[in-house]
Amino acid sequence: MRRKYTGKSSIFFLAIIDWYPGNKTCILSTLQIISKLANKQNITPVVTFDQSLFWKASQVQYEVSDRHSIQDVVLLLGIFHTFMNLLGATGTLVDGSGLTDILETIYGKNSVVHMSGKATQRSFRGHLLARQWLTNLTEGKISENEPEFAYYNKEIERLYAQIDTGKIGLDVFIILLSLKQFQKQ
8 A cells, every 4th residue: 555755844943822731721722723724734743741741632632522623642751751650550559569678678678669760770789789699690590400590591691791791793693503402412
């Protein structure tokens, strides 16, 4: 199926709306302007908001009729706020699993309370450290039961170091890994 070429894309600035951005009338007007511009171009408008404006824009979109032009506007939560929500949800899901105890060892009791998603850098680093610790713990347990696992793990790390330094390419890495597996059989 052939698609119609919409032409070269362009970016341009629209007029500044001198209203309070949290005002629902301001949000409605902005979404209407965007919707009209998108309809002229025959495209679906996509708008990214921070968390508070996303919530209000969603409310505005919900409150208008289904036939209103702003129903076609796709509302997105900005990547930073999406990431904060993910960290908060992860913290809620693993609550009571012992993750808090692990993080308190690293950061201190009062710091962990604030890691529900707002202290993003500390929270993200804490999750990475916990993941690394769990990975190391799991690898250690598997290596105790399966001695070949440790051999393969060291071999993969050695080959990866060669990829990282540029001595071999990824395609060679995959071939070498396959040959090592074939030799063991």
